[in-house]
Each structure stands twice: as C-alpha cells, then as structure tokens.
Amino acid sequence: MPKRxxxxxxxxxxxxxxxxxxxxxxxxxxxKDEIGEGQTSACGTLLGVPQRLGLMESVLQAQDALVFHLQxxxxxxxxxxxxFCTFDYxxxxxDFANRLNVEILRAGAQRLDGxxxxxxxxxxxxxxxxxxxxxxAVLARTLRPDYADRRRMSYxxxxxxxxxxxxxxxxxxxxxxxxxxxxxxxSGSNVRVGVASYAGDAHLRGHLNLFTESLGVARGRxxxxxxxxxxxxxxxxxxxxxGDAAGQxxxxxxxxxxxxxxxxxxxxxxxxALVDGRLSLEQGLLRYRRFVSRHRWMYRVMALSQLALLRLxxxxxxxxxxxxCREPLRSRILPGYVRFADPCTLIPLPPVVRQxxxxxxxxxxxxx
Ligand SMILES: Cc1cc2nc3c(=O)[nH]c(=O)nc-3n(C[C@H](O)[C@H](O)[C@H](O)COP(=O)(O)OP(=O)(O)OC[C@H]3O[C@@H](n4cnc5c(N)ncnc54)[C@H](O)[C@@H]3O)c2cc1C
Numbered sequence: 603m604p605k606r607x608x609x610x611x612x613x614x615x616x617x618x619x620x621x622x623x624x625x626x627x628x629x630x631x632x633x634k635d636e637i638g639e640g641q642t643s644a645c646g647t648l649l650g651v652p653q654r655l656g657l658m659e660s661v662l663q664a665q666d667a668l669v670f671h672l673q674x675x676x677x678x679x680x681x682x683x684x685x686f687c688t689f690d691y692x693x694x695x696x697d698f699a700n701r702l703n704v705e706i707l708r709a710g711a712q713r714l715d716g717x718x719x720x721x722x723x724x725x726x727x728x729x730x731x732x733x734x735x736x737x738x739a740v741l742a743r744t745l746r747p748d749y750a751d752r753r754r755m756s757y758x759x760x761x762x763x764x765x766x767x768x769x770x771x772x773x774x775x776x777x778x779x780x781x782x783x784x785x786x787x788x789s790g791s792n793v794r795v796g797v798a799s800y801a802g803d804a805h806l807r808g809h810l811n812l813f814t815e816s817l818g819v820a821r822g823r824x825x826x827x828x829x830x831x832x833x834x835x836x837x838x839x840x841x842x843x844x845g846d847a848a849g850q851x852x853x854x855x856x857x858x859x860x861x862x863x864x865x866x867x868x869x870x871x872x873x874x875a876l877v878d879g880r881l882s883l884e885q886g887l888l889r890y891r892r893f894v895s896r897h898r899w900m901y902r903v904m905a906l907s908q909l910a911l912l913r914l915x916x917x918x919x920x921x922x923x924x925x926x927c928r929e930p931l932r933s934r935i936l937p938g939y940v941r942f943a944d945p946c947t948l949i950p951l952p953p954v955v956r957q958x959x960x961x962x963x964x965x966x967x968x969x970x
Contacts, residue, residue, distance in 0.1 A: 604718050604724070604725040604726050604727040605724075605726055605727070606628075606726075606727045606728070606729075607628045607629060607630045607705075607726060607727070607728045607729070608625075608627040608628045608629060608728070608729050608730065608877045609621075609625055609627070609628075609629045609630070609728055609729065609730045609731070609732065609873055609877060610629075610630045610632065610719050610726055610727075610728035610730075610731050610732070611629070611630070611631045611632065611704075611731075611732040611734055612632050612633075612711040612719060612731075612732070612733055612734060612735045612740065612741055613632075613633060613733070613734035613735040613736060613845070613847065614631050614632070614633035614637050614695070614699065614706065614734075615633075615640075615695065615734070615736065615845070615862070616695075616845060616858075616859050616862035616863050616866065617734035617844045617845025617846070617847065617850075617862035617863070617865070617866040618631060618633070618732070618734035618735075618844075618845070618866070619631075619695060619698045619699060619702070619866070620844075620845075620862065620863045620864075620865075620866025620867045620869075620870065621732050621734060621842075621844060621866045621867070621869050621870040621873065622702050622704045622870065623698070623701070623702060623866075623867060623870060623949070623951055624867050624869075624870025624871050624873075624874055624949065625704065625870050625873060625874050625877070626703070626874065626877075627874075627877055628705075629703075629704035629705065630704070630705050630706075630707060630726055630728070631699075631702070631704045631705065631706045631707070632706075632707050632708075632709050632711055632719065632721060632726075633706070633707075633708060633709075634708070634709065634710040634711070635708070636708065637695050637696055637699045637706065638691060638692035638693070638694070638695035638696040638699075639692065641691035641692070641825055642736075642825055642826055642827045642829075643691070643826075643829075643858070643859065644688070644760055644785060644787045644794045644796055645688055645689050645690070645691050645694070645787075645789070645794075645859070646686055646687070646688050646770055646787045646794075647686065647687065647689070647857070647859045647860055648684060648685070648686055648687070648860060648940060648945050649661070649664050649685040649686060649687040650684075650940075650944075650945030650946065651687075651859070651860055651863065651945045651948065652687065652689055652694065653945070654945045654946065654948045654950060655698070655863075655948055655950060655951050656701075656950050656951050657689075657694055657697050657698060657951070659693065659697060660689040660690045660693040660694035660697060661687050661688075661689050661690075662687070662688050662689055662690055662789040662790035662792075663687060663688050663788055663789055663790050664685050664686070664687045665681070665685065665686045665687065665688070665768065665769050665770045665788065666680070666681050666682040666685045666686075666769075667679065667680060667681055667682075667768070667769040667770075668681055668686070668769065668770050668771075668772070668927075669769045669770070669771040669772070670771075670772050670773075670774065670923050670927065671771065671772065671773040671774070671775070672773075672774055672775065672916075672920040672923060672924075673774075673775045673776075673777070673916050673917075673920060674917070674920060675920060675924065677923055677924045677927040677928075678769070678927060679926070679927040679932060679936065680932065681936065683933075683936070683937070684936055684937065684940045686770055688770075688787050688788065688789035688790075688794065689789075690789075698951065700954050701951040701952055701953070701954055707721075707723065707726075708723075709721035709722055709723035709724070710722045710723075711735065711740050711741060712740075713740075713741070713744040714731065714741045714744045714745060714839075714841065717729070717731070717840075719731060719741065729876075729877060730842065730873045730876055730877060730883075730886070731840070731841055731842070732841070732842045732843075732844060732869065732873065733838075733841055733842070733843045733844070733847045733848075734843075734844050734845050734847055734862075734866065735847050736827075736845065736846045736847060737750060737755060737827065737828045737829060737830055737846045737847070738750055738847075739834070739843060739847040739848075740847075741841055741843075742834075742838040742841055742843050742847060742848075745838050745839045745841065746838055749834060749835075749838065750834075750847075752802055752828065753802065754830065754831055754832040754849070755802050755828040755829065755830050755831055756798055756799060756800045756801075756802055756828070756829050756830075756831050756853075756856060757798065757799050757802045757803060757804045757806065757826070757827070757828050757829075758796055758797065758798030758799070758806070758826045758827070758829060758856065759796060759797060759798075759806050759807070759810055759824050759825070759826030759827075760785075760794050760795060760796025760797070760810070760824070760825065760826055761794075761795055761796070761810065761814065761821040761822050761823065761824045761825075762789070762792045762793070762794050762795075762822045762823070763792060763793055763795060763814065763819035763820050763821060763822055764791060764792055764793075764819075764820070765788075765792065765793040765817075765819050766788060766791065766793070767786060767788030767793055768788060769788070770785070770786075770787050770788075771785060771786040771787075772784070772785050772786075773785070773786075773813075774911070774919070774920070774923070775916075776916060778809070778812075778813070779797055779798075779799065779806075779809050780799075780801075780803075781799055781800045781801040781803070781912055782797060782798050782799040782800060782801070782803070782806075782809075783797075783798055783800075784796065784797050784798075784809075784813050785798075786817065793819065795810070795813060795814055795817060795819060795821075796810070796826065797809045797810045797813055798829075798856060800831065800908055800911075800912060802828065804828075807824070810824065829846060829851045829856055829858055830846055830849035830850070830851050830858075831849075831851070831853040831854075831856075831905065831908065832849050832853060832901065832905060833848070833849045833850065833894070833898060833901045834847075834848050834849035835848075835891075836848045836850075836865075836890055836891055836894040837887045837888075837890060837891045840883060840887065842869050842872075842873060842886075842887070842890055844862070844865050844866050844869045845858070845861075845862035845865065845866060846858055846862065848865070848894070850862060850865050850894075852900070852901065852904045852942075853901065853904040853905040853907070853908045854904040854905070854907045854908035854911065855904065855939075860943045860945065861942075861943050863943075863948060864943035864944075864947065864948065865893075865894060865943075867948060867949055868890070868893050869890055872886050872889050872890045872893070873886065897942065897943075900942045910922075
C-alpha cells in the first residue's frame with residue numbers, strides 16, 4: 603500500500619514552495635534535486651516579493667532603474683517607485699522551505715497513477731496532487747501527452763560572472779539575437795548575463811559567448827532552459843497544475859517567479875479548503891481554474907506585446923519602448939504591470955519552523 607498524504611506536491615521551487623506555504627496536515631513535497639539546487643533563472647523580481655514573504659536575506663542587490671539598449675538608442679525606465687532586486691536562488695528556496703511544516707522527499711517523479719505519484723523512491727498516494735514541476739509538467743503530461751507544447755515556449759541560458767553594476771539591463775537588437783533579447787542583471791559582486799529566444803531556439807551558446815566577450819566578462823557555469831509563453835489549462839483531470847508547469851510565466855518579460863508564487867499560494871488555499879472538507883474536489887478544481895482564468899487578459903496583453911516586438915520594424919518597436927520608458931506612459935504602465943500578481947497580495951510566511959545548517963529536513967526515502 604502506498605503511504606497516503608492529504609496533499610502531494612511535485613516540484614519544490616517557487617510554485618511548489620508557495621503551494622506548500624498555505625497547507626497544513628500531511629503534506630509531501632517532492633523534488634528530484636536538493637532544495638535550492640538547480641537554478642534556471644536570473645532571479646530578478648520586484649523587491650516587494652522577498653520583502654513581503656520575509657526572505658530579505660536572500661536579496662543580493664536592489665535596482666531602481668531598467669535600462670534598454672536598443673539598436674539606435676538607450677532608454678532608461680525609472681523604477682524607484684517599484685524597485686526590483688536580484689536574489690540568491692539557493693538561499694531563497696532554503697529559507698522558504700525552513701518556514702514550512704511539510705515532509706520533503708528527494709525523489710524523481712515519473713508519472714501519475716490514479717491518485718498516486720510514482721517516483722524512483724516509491725509510490726505515494728494523495729487526496730490532492732499538485733504538479734509544480736516546471737515547464738516539463740511531468741505529471742500533467744502523463745494524463746495529456748501534448749500538454750507541454752514546446753512551440754509555445756521561449757528558451758534562455760545565462761552565466762554568472764564577477765562584475766558589478768547598478769541597473770537591470772536588457773538588449774533588444776535582432777542583429778545580435780534573432781527573435782530574442784539579452785540581459786545583464788547585477789547581483790552583488792557578480793552579474794548574470796543571459797540570452798533568450800522567443801522562438802524557442804535552444805542553440806544560444808554562440809550568442810552567449812559573443813555577448814559575454816562584448817561585455818568583457820569571464821563566463822561561468824551556464825544554466826537555463828525553456829520558459830512557457832502561454833497559459834496552459836491549470837487543471838488536468840483531478841490534478842492542480844501551477845507555475846511554469848501551467849504556463850504561468852508571463853510572455854514578453856519572461857517573468858515567472860512572481861506568478862508562480864502568486865498562483866501557488868492561491869492554489870494552496872484552495873487545496874487546503876478541499877482537505878478541510880469545505881470544498882469538494884470538483885469545487886476546488888473549478889475554483890482554481892476560474893481564479894487562473896480571471897488573469898488570462900494579462901497573458902493576452904503580454905503575448906501581443908511579444909508578437910509586436912518581433913513583427914514590428916525595429917525602429918518602430920524601439921520608439922515604442924522609448925515611449926513606455928518615459929512619462930506620461932511610464933507611470934501608467936509600470937504600476938499596471940506590477941498590479942498583476944501584486945507582491946502586496948502574497949501572504950507572509952510563518953516564522954521559522956525548522957532550521958538546519960544549510961538545508962531543510964529531508965526525509966530519507968525509507969522514512970517517507
Ligand atoms: C534563463 C532564464 C532566466 C529567467 N530569469 C527570470 C527572472 O529573472 N525573473 C523571473 O521572474 N523569471 C525568470 N525566468 C522564469 C522563471 O525561472 C520560471 O518562470 C520559474 O522558475 C517558474 O517556477 P516554477 O516553480 O514553476 O518552476 P521551476 O523553477 O522550473 O521548478 C520546478 C521544480 O520541479 C522540480 N522537478 C522537475 N521535474 C521533476 C521530477 N520529475 N520529479 C521531481 N521534481 C521535479 C525541479 O527540480 C524544480 O525544483 C527565467 C527563466 C530562464 C530559463
């Protein structure tokens with residue numbers, strides 16, 4: 603008989619941790635890696651996110667301007683009213699996990715089998731199951747093999763290098779990267795330098811090499827991968843799907859951390875209501891689907907912006923970016939963008955429930 607839990611969550615990055623933060627009872631959080639390993643992203647987000655969650659010790663640097671290097675000009679967006687930051691992925695996830703009261707198991711989930719998750723460390727049954735496994739959506743794909751369609755994904759890679767800086771910088775110049783962007787995110791004593799293709803082109807190493815050489819930075823280890831550019835169905839069968847697994851990363855800006863946390867906590871609240879018997883499974887699934895649907899408009903706006911960037915003549919798209927950076931548009935568009943998945947709506951984490959040297963308690967497979 604598989605061991606039974608109220609809730610099983612696969613994936614212990616932003617989305618999975620956020621779901622877990624809203625749960626009580628018997629909760630199993632599964633990840634194939636140690637918590638805080640396996641960084642894929644540049645970890646740039648609104649400063650309000652770690653502030654609100656109480657994870658400020660993970661912050662490496664705050665930035666109050668966004669700089670856009672375009673083919674024929676450079677534009678600067680003042681973000682002092684909505685500052686951004688870069689943070690340490692490992693520290694953020696470990697500190698987050700230390701505030702959770704759940705069992706954590708290091709195991710690779712392989713598939714869903716009825717109400718059970720089959721992993722390389724055994725089979726676990728759950729009343730509610732959440733897929734937060736990132737763009738591959740490992741559980742949802744076992745129910746719907748075409749669920750994670752790579753044609754609706756972007757691809758990006760980045761490297762970290764020793765170098766300082768002040769602002770989050772982006773480059774948009776199709777002569778440098780066709781259908782893509784480049785970025786330079788200062789993170790304390792290092793900088794994260796990356797390249798992404800909206801067309802999902804996974805052959806970006808050459809572009810990254812040229813970019814790091816042009817900046818004169820020594821390239822470190824490379825990480826990255828796909829990130830979705832379109833919402834997917836957030837409910838598949840009886841499965842809740844959240845974060846990149848549900849395509850909740852925003853098109854155009856590729857911002858996926860804030861949505862993963864926002865939808866993750868909302869999903870967690872609904873799952874808890876279901877576990878408490880305040881909602882039936884059907885009601886819970888329907889409520890989550892409706893909650894995500896209410897945000898569909900933002901994904902449409904961002905997808906259209908991405909399309910416009912790629913289709914419009916470069917001179918025109920550069921002009922539009924310039925207009926958005928300057929008043930009066932800036933003080934309408936930036937707050938509007940921030941209001942989506944607003945950090946103020948995140949629910950602060952409880953105080954530390956467990957503390958180990960550098961990682962939370964992880965169950966040995968035999969104990970789980
Ligand atoms: C190069 C790059 C740069 C980016 N930069 C930013 C940025 O600066 N800011 C921003 O907001 N967004 C950024 N993004 C997007 C952001 O990384 C994602 O949207 C975000 O990580 C989504 O969080 P998630 O928890 O849904 O998925 P993930 O962070 O992908 O986490 C999925 C988790 O599931 C686990 N997992 C996967 N398969 C299994 C399995 N079979 N069994 C068990 N566990 C499994 C993984 O180990 C991982 O811990 C970037 C993406 C890329 C590729």
